[in-house]
Amino acid sequence: MKLMDKSELIKNHEITALDNLEMFCKNIEKKNDIYNAFLEVDKNSALECAEDIDSRIKNGEKVGKLAGIVVGVKSNINVADFHITAASKTLENYLGSYDATVIKRIKKEDGIIIGMTNMDEFAAGSSTETSYFGHTENPAAMGRIPGGSSGGSAVAVASEMCDLSIGSDTGGSIRNPASHCGVMGFKPTYGLVSRQGLLDLAMSFDQIGPFSKDSGGSALMLDVIGGYDETECTSMDWNLPSFVNSLERTDSLKGMKLGIVKQFFDVSDDKIVNIIEEIIDKMSEMGAELVELSFDYIDLCLPTYYLINYVEFFSATRKYDGRKYGYRIEDVCGEEVLRRIHMGSYISQKEFSGKYYKKALQARSLIKKEVTKLLNGVDAIVGPTVPKLPHKIGTSLEPMDMYSYDVLTVIANLAGIPAASTPVGDVGGVPVGLQIQAKAKDDTKILDIIATLE
16 A cells, blocks of 8 residues: 555544554564564554544544654664664663654654664664664565665565654665665755754765655655754755655656666676666656766765765764763774774874865765766666675675675765665565666655656
């Protein structure tokens, strides 16, 4: 059932919010021990919330846009009275004392928050294997990684343990697991969704966004969490469109120009390329005009992204010194987090800053300029989300092999543009996602394309 249809049924009291919640609670009891998607669940608060929503609907009172819809939240986003651990021993006992802006908005629109999802420690990873609380399984391809860092949020939706979930995307952390798990993941334009209450990985890249089974679910969540927040310095003050209303106009790709970047296919596995090319051919048959493009800076993107990431992450972690929040991070964190702290510390030193960090900032400006140029002549760019299939859990990889999962996703974060992954096929049962990228503030265009494909 499509999310928007379910939402209407709940509001019309044809399905109760309580029935919807209890179905997910049963699924969590049955499946979470297998998948390890949720780190913490609060059934009692959720039940109270569902009963209140049903009572108001029964009495003919107005309810919010998300009334009765069950939501999972990545464990680096503050929710009052839940443990906000970022999947690290550093914060294993830290209890959220406030709601992030996105959480306030979800609660205001009567979304039911069921629990906190698993992730790579401090969002530093692409596999959800670095969590202090154990790895997350991929329900679409058992034994393989679900992707990361928002793996728990993707799995919670893919395995039907909640209607919608939210994660954070710094270099692909929503789109990567969405692709691997066969769900839709959306990274909005930088600044469209408030970051207030999110634990930083790299503040100039981080964006909160939704996971869903369909475009209607993502549109509904973006309508709720999007919009200006005066308490958050990166928040954009602009006239936000209605994402849900934009879907009602969607019935054709006619007249739409879609960019195909050669290099995105060159770096991807042939089996993935075959599936992406098939769906692009279908888009052409549906009326889209395909425009061949070239991006000569693909080899620059990963080093640029990671050099900036290291420095910003090092800065963000200085507050975890063991005095106010839990343990001192360097004493208890995992190998990947420690690597990024050490690299960030090294690059931040005065004698190396000009050599690495400042050059990375210059490279970022160049990449942003070139991506903007590519998008000027087209409505969107389409291609693979991730260049390779997810590896088997426990496989030993060199850091650069792990980072290579991000080569096609970091581009949108470097440029600050919106991007989404939507499922379009599989290789031997392992899902493959199509990535769609558009100009800044053209988020609705991405949703329109996905809705048309659906």
